Amino acid sequence: MEPALEVEDLTVTFGRFSVFKGLTFRVARGSSLAVIGPNGAGKTVLFKALVGSIPFQGRIRWAQGTRIGYVPQKIDIDRDLPITGRDVLQAKKAVTHAADDVGAALQLVGLDGEIGEKPIGALSGGQFQRLLLTVALVGRPDVLLLDEPTASVDEPGQEKLNELVRRVQQERGLTVLLISHDLSVVYQHATNVLCLGRQQTCFGPPRTILTPELLEQVYGSPMRFHLHDA
Amino acid sequence: MTPEAMAVALSIAVAVAAGLTGCFAVMRRMSLAADALSHVALPGIGIALALGIHPVFGAAAMLFFGTLLIWTLERKTRIATETIIGVVFSAALAAGSLMSSGEDLVDALLGGAGALGLGEMVFGLVATVGVVVFVLAKKESLILALVSPEIARTSGINVDRLDLLYLETFALTVALGLRYVGVLLMGSLIIIPAATAKRLTTTLSGMLAASVVVAVLATVAGTALASLLHRPTGPLIICVASLCFLLSLLRRPV
Numbered sequence: 001m002e003p004a005l006e007v008e009d010l011t012v013t014f015g016r017f018s019v020f021k022g023l024t025f026r027v028a029r030g031s032s033l034a035v036i037g038p039n040g041a042g043k044t045v046l047f048k049a050l051v052g053s054i055p056f057q058g059r060i061r062w063a064q065g066t067r068i069g070y071v072p073q074k075i076d077i078d079r080d081l082p083i084t085g086r087d088v089l090q091a092k093k094a095v096t097h098a099a100d101d102v103g104a105a106l107q108l109v110g111l112d113g114e115i116g117e118k119p120i121g122a123l124s125g126g127q128f129q130r131l132l133l134t135v136a137l138v139g140r141p142d143v144l145l146l147d148e149p150t151a152s153v154d155e156p157g158q159e160k161l162n163e164l165v166r167r168v169q170q171e172r173g174l175t176v177l178l179i180s181h182d183l184s185v186v187y188q189h190a191t192n193v194l195c196l197g198r199q200q201t202c203f204g205p206p207r208t209i210l211t212p213e214l215l216e217q218v219y220g221s222p223m224r225f226h227l228h229d230a
Numbered sequence: 231m232t233p234e235a236m237a238v239a240l241s242i243a244v245a246v247a248a249g250l251t252g253c254f255a256v257m258r259r260m261s262l263a264a265d266a267l268s269h270v271a272l273p274g275i276g277i278a279l280a281l282g283i284h285p286v287f288g289a290a291a292m293l294f295f296g297t298l299l300i301w302t303l304e305r306k307t308r309i310a311t312e313t314i315i316g317v318v319f320s321a322a323l324a325a326g327s328l329m330s331s332g333e334d335l336v337d338a339l340l341g342g343a344g345a346l347g348l349g350e351m352v353f354g355l356v357a358t359v360g361v362v363v364f365v366l367a368k369k370e371s372l373i374l375a376l377v378s379p380e381i382a383r384t385s386g387i388n389v390d391r392l393d394l395l396y397l398e399t400f401a402l403t404v405a406l407g408l409r410y411v412g413v414l415l416m417g418s419l420i421i422i423p424a425a426t427a428k429r430l431t432t433t434l435s436g437m438l439a440a441s442v443v444v445a446v447l448a449t450v451a452g453t454a455l456a457s458l459l460h461r462p463t464g465p466l467i468i469c470v471a472s473l474c475f476l477l478s479l480l481r482r483p484v
Contacts, residue, residue: 047380
């Protein structure tokens with residue numbers, strides 16, 4: 001079967017500084033790829049290159065007709081912006097000519113009622129991330145790109161969000177690319193792991209990548225992670 | 231319709247365009263940059279006067295090319311938009327001052343009365359309709375690009391092209407208002423009503439509507455006051471708009 005994504009020899013440079021060089025990997029349809037690595041290793045830059053936001057060298061090939069839903073890491077907007085969650089969802093629906101029911105979408109992530117009518121700057125971290133996930137799902141994407149979706153969310157909220165992503169992925173057969181620092185979640189749920197390190201990059205299933213030795217090489221210091229009960 | 235009534239009708243139409251365009255300038259945090267951009271019109275006015283053609287066409291042409299230059303430099307050099315606009319604006323102001331005579335310069339800077347020709351009227355109406363249609367048709371794309379360029383891009387929006395079209399729409403709105411409020415103040419007629427509306431509303435449609443109301447109110451009241459007090463129209467329009475903004479500060483943020 002044709003993979004959802006093929007990346008060959010991908011290099012991104014800013015001026016004379018090379019963020020990463022020669023990345024090659026494939027993502028099978030319906031699988032989950034976790035991207036890990038220390039801050040500044042280029043994880044968000046990789047996602048931006050994958051959607052064509054920044055110039056790159058090499059080859060990025062999405063399966064024909066792929067529709068991508070994107071959840072950015074953080075959003076730099078005024079807190080008093082007069083835009084509601086419903087406004088953003090309606091905008092995505094209109095632009096993608098989707099048939100989604102905005103009310104039902106808000107209900108799916110628990111943002112129904114007054115919360116959907118609040119300005120987006122007034123939403124809590126967890127509410128905002130759930131809204132972004134809902135926006136990403138409008139238009140029935142085949143692939144979800146999630147850039148640290150739980151970074152500004154408390155622990156119960158993180159579990160809810162992770163659970164929501166897994167449920168939607170299973171129900172809709174989505175391919176998921178996820179940037180995460182939560183190695184226990186990566187270990188349990190990723191099909192493959194791509195690590196972007198200061199010295200080296202690696203790619204493979206979690207059991208072969210998430211070893212103490214390799215993690216130390218990637219992060220530059222010893223890394224431990226606790227495996228939650230499934 | 232008398233020429234005076236035509237001029238008032240056109241100024242109200244321009245206010246509608248300014249109110250709509252300004253909402254996205256304020257939300258994109260380009261208020262100061264947008265204000266500076268309006269000064270790029272000045273050399274165009276100077277050249278038009280020297281060539282004996284209507285200043286509004288010179289201004290519109292210079293704004294169009296100035297905006298294209300700013301957009302291209304930003305993409306090619308990755309220098310911040312504010313820096314590029316700052317440089318282009320200063321250069322335009324210097325060149326424009328050299329090209330204009332004293333009286334022309336005052337009219338260009340602050341706006342001046344004068345008979346409304348057929349060409350200007352037709353240009354004004356067509357361009358106003360173009361601005362209003364663009365903002366209303368593209369408001370969803372502009373919102374997504376504002377929230378996240380990546381969300382916009384993965385929704386099928388060409389973000390670079392949208393940015394250029396928005397900047398050109400802004401430039402066109404500036405050109406439309408030059409005869410009423412002048413180069414120095416036209417940016418303010420775009421920004422102040424939108425900044426006022428942002429304080430008063432919580433939804434996009436609410437902001438667009440409130441911004442249009444404030445811009446039209448300022449234009450009508452400013453024009454009436456100008457004729458009553460025998461003072462220039464532009465500064466009075468901006469004074470009324472500023473008063474609306476100050477009054478909006480009395481209300482707690484919503």
